[in-house]
Amino acid sequence: MGQRASAIERRILLFGQTNLENSILIGNVHQNTGIECQLIDVRHWRDAWEVEADHMLALVDSTSAAPERIRELVDRLHDLRAESCIAVFNVSKKHPSEQLISWPKLNGLFYTGTTYNQLCKGIENLFDGELWLPRQLMAALIERTRERPRNATGFAGILTKREKQILRLTATGATNAEVAEVLNVSMHTVKTHVYNLFRKIGVTNRIQAVNWAKDNMHELQDKEELEETN
Known part of the structure; x- marks a missing residue:
């Protein structure tokens, strides 16, 4: 019963070639996770990916197209709503797809040779808001992006008033x-603010943002009250 309810709320879009291997793959993933899977031909993805689901994972086969085409697809998928994330699979070592982990929302990377069990476990973790990325790639990314903090004013101080409201x-x-309706702004404006605030507070999905907000709500309120008095 619980597994079926979960399948309704979650959805996997697998972008790859429409071949027997990928058909078997989505069958195995659905059987092992209970999550509905849809195979989308990577050659015709432009009008095919709009699917409603509370939480969605875009799973991209890195061998299904040239690296620049995969990058174009990931760029398009990046504009999906906050409750979605992206993962690439069938990635070989030193392949250009490894560099995609620096993108927000690309939370998973599975190398060639990953077993069905490992893939399914990774997918479940991704839907739980976790990352599934090779340790050595994460270490290299952290080393490239680390820098000395510019100030000690607190994370809430770097958010604009509108970002705090959202x-x-x-x-x-x-x-x-609903946020757009309450604030009387467009959906595009909300998505832009969501992307900016996610980047500022260092999260990649809505679940992480909600947890961050709960941990820092007192500071957010204090900053807001100070701004109003000034």
């Missing part, structure tokens, strides 16, 4: 559409 509404469970 973060507080998000923490109540409001969707992007």
Whole structure:
């Protein structure tokens, strides 16, 4: 019963070639996770990926197209709503797809040779808001991006007033559409603010943002009250 409810709320879009191997793959993933899977031909993805689901994972076969085509697809998928994330699989060592882990929302990378069990375990972790990335790639990314903090004013101090409003509404469970209605702004404006605040507080999905907001709500409120008095 619980597994079926989960399948309704979650969805996997597998972008790859429409061949027997990928058909078997989505069958195995669905059987092992209970999550609905849809195979989308990577050659015709432009009009095919709009699927409604509470939480969605875009699983991209890195061998299904040239690296620049995969990058174009990931760029398009990146603009999906906050409740989605991206993973690439069938990645060989030193392949250009390894560099995609620096992108927000690309939370998973599976090398060639990953077993069905490992893939399914990684998918479950991704839906739980975790990362599934090779340790050596994570270490290299951290080393490239580390820098000395510019100030000690607290994370909430780097958010704009509008970003704080959106973060507080998000923490109540409001969707992007509901946030747009409350603030009387467009969905595009909300998505832009969500992307910026996610980058500023160092999260990649809505679950992480809500947890961050809960941990820092007191500071957010104090900053807001100070701004209003000034």
